[in-house]
Amino acid sequence: MSESYDVVVVGGGLLGCLTAWMAARDGARVLLVDKDQVNQHASGQNAGSLHFQLEYRMVEAGEEAARVAAEAMPLHLDAAAMWARLEDEIGESLGVRQTGGLMVAENADQVGMLEFKAELERSWGLDVRTLDRSELDTVAPYLSRDIVAANLSALEGKADARIAASAVARAAVAAGAAVCARTRLTGARHTPTGWDVTLRETDRTGEVRTRTVRTAAVVIAAGVWTTELGQVFGAGLPTVPLALTMTVTSKVPAFIPHLVQHAGARLSLKQSLDKTVLIGGGWPARLMRDADGAPEFDRKHQLVPRSIAGNARAAVNAVPSLERVPAVRSWVGTTTVAPDQLPLVGAVKGAPGVFVATGGSAFTLGPSFARVLTGLLAGRSPDIDLAPYDPARFTEGSTP
Ligand SMILES: Cc1cc2nc3c(=O)[nH]c(=O)nc-3n(C[C@H](O)[C@H](O)[C@H](O)COP(=O)(O)OP(=O)(O)OC[C@H]3O[C@@H](n4cnc5c(N)ncnc54)[C@H](O)[C@@H]3O)c2cc1C
Incomplete structure (x- = not known):
């Protein structure tokens, strides 16, 4: 050899x-x-x-x-x-680009969760700050008025x-x-x-x-x-395999500098450097399996229309102006937890x-x-x- x-x-x-x-x-x-x-x-x-x-x-x-x-x-x-x-x-x-990430909350339960989360993260050394509505008006004016608070990590x-x-x-x-x-x-x-x-x-x-x-x-x-x-x-x-949904929009002038996630919904969104908006956050797709139910990772996994729609709704709820931005492509990726x-x-x-x-x-x-x-x-x-x-x-x- x-x-x-x-x-x-x-x-x-x-x-x-x-x-x-x-x-x-x-x-x-x-x-x-x-x-x-x-x-x-x-x-x-x-x-x-x-x-x-x-x-x-x-x-x-x-x-x-x-x-x-x-x-x-x-x-x-x-x-x-x-x-x-x-x-x-x-x-x-x-x-x-490490220009900051927001985890947003829409109601008192989610705000309570953000407070618990921020304290836990700070105890591990992550610098996290909670922004109230008036601070969000300045820091992230693109967010929906329904968002009442957010945790910000500058990293x-x-x-x-x-x-x-x-x-x-x-x-x-x-x-x-x-x-x-x-x-x-x-x-x-x-x-x-x-x-x-x-x-x-x-x-x-x-x-x-x-x-x-x-x-x-x-x-x-x-x-x-x-x-x-x-x-x-x-x-x-x-490991636990997951098939997840992603969607990308057409290009729009840059207006979202942050990574945006939600404290009470499956959502992550960001605007890429090419000005498209990338929407995900863990919405399930269909993982292909064999007759015995074992995952077949080398096959092409399938999009689930309900997930694409749910993910888009979550994105528009957080950033209303996305309603006018066409989605151009959705796809499935597989990962493990x-x-x-x-x-x-x-x-x-x-x-x-x-x-x-x-x-x-x-x-x-x-x-x-x-x-x-x-x-x-x-x-x-x-x-x-x-x-x-x-x-x-x-x-x-x-x-x-
Ligand atoms: C839709 C979606 C969105 C996600 N979003 C995020 C996110 O925003 N941020 C984040 O941190 N994570 C995210 N993740 C998770 C992240 O993508 C994965 O955890 C990460 O990419 C895994 O990287 P990897 O190099 O370990 O594996 P992979 O990128 O999957 O690479 C593994 C490689 O191993 C090769 N391989 C397998 N078996 C063999 C073999 N026997 N011989 C030779 N080669 C082999 C495969 O062909 C493959 O190319 C997301 C995942 C998905 C599916």
Whole structure:
């Protein structure tokens, strides 16, 4: 076997590309493989929100669930600082703007939730301020008069999901990493020095070539395919797959500088640098499944008209002038969360030399996930307590 690496990174989404780039900068011999193309899946299909406040999905289940979700805050704070310097380090635009994010409230219950949330976030070190209606008139005059208050995090913002991972992949190649698209990791055998992994490459004519590559370590950066990849390495990595709806409008003169989320509804919206408005926030689409109900991630998932309409209504309720802006396209993306809304980050139990990260806002958290993973690869002690994100925490016998 002639081909050998220090690390094989599985997945060419933002996380895999960042990990490959950082590991190559550390001097590791890196191979990144993607069964499709770089940035073809969640990393290129998402809303590009850089959100550091707790999201609606984390607070809708009540205060206890929010307290658990807040344990990801050290990763969020790390990511906020890393996004601020990423374009300089990569040497390309990633469309990053950290011009602030608002979580808006329309009634007393939601305002109460915002107050609880802000206190919780501040206890973890996130600077969050509550704005009343008169402050919103100045800060965000585009919001509906029905919005009575909002939490503001100055760190929040957006990046351009259409370009970010590909730009990072170019930086990884420049740092010495090899990147192979249309190359699927299909098997793995543990060896005394690491792993022999089987790669199935499909060329442009459809011809398939299989080869085995030797590596000391493997990083699973495979998004919704994480559980499947875990099985290849004999490990249980439970994730909950979601198919979600996104909609983009036509261009309108810039008027929304913030990331806008809602305290009582599924909504995230922002105006991209190209002046379109990107609307999402977790409205479900139809995840394709086989006859036994198992998800089939390689199939095309389906939009649900009710979700597109509901998402548009939520957007217009928050920003009424959007009513006059045509939506031009909706699409489905797939992503994972863990049952407790915390990510899985760390070493894979029972598979020495294999590391994983996934779950939740892994676009926002990509830089901090990648920093943690490359630290583990290099044998550095993590400077963030990884215990709450232990990938084995749902496995029988593990103490949470
Ligand atoms: C509609 C939508 C909106 C979202 N909005 C936001 C947001 O605004 N902000 C935010 O922070 N997060 C958001 N997310 C979540 C975010 O997009 C994902 O968490 C993140 O992009 C995951 O990145 P990744 O690199 O881990 O995975 P992916 O981008 O999914 O990449 C995984 C890659 O692994 C490859 N792969 C899988 N199996 C194999 C194999 N066996 N061999 C080789 N390659 C393999 C796949 O082909 C894929 O390219 C959203 C998600 C969706 C679906």
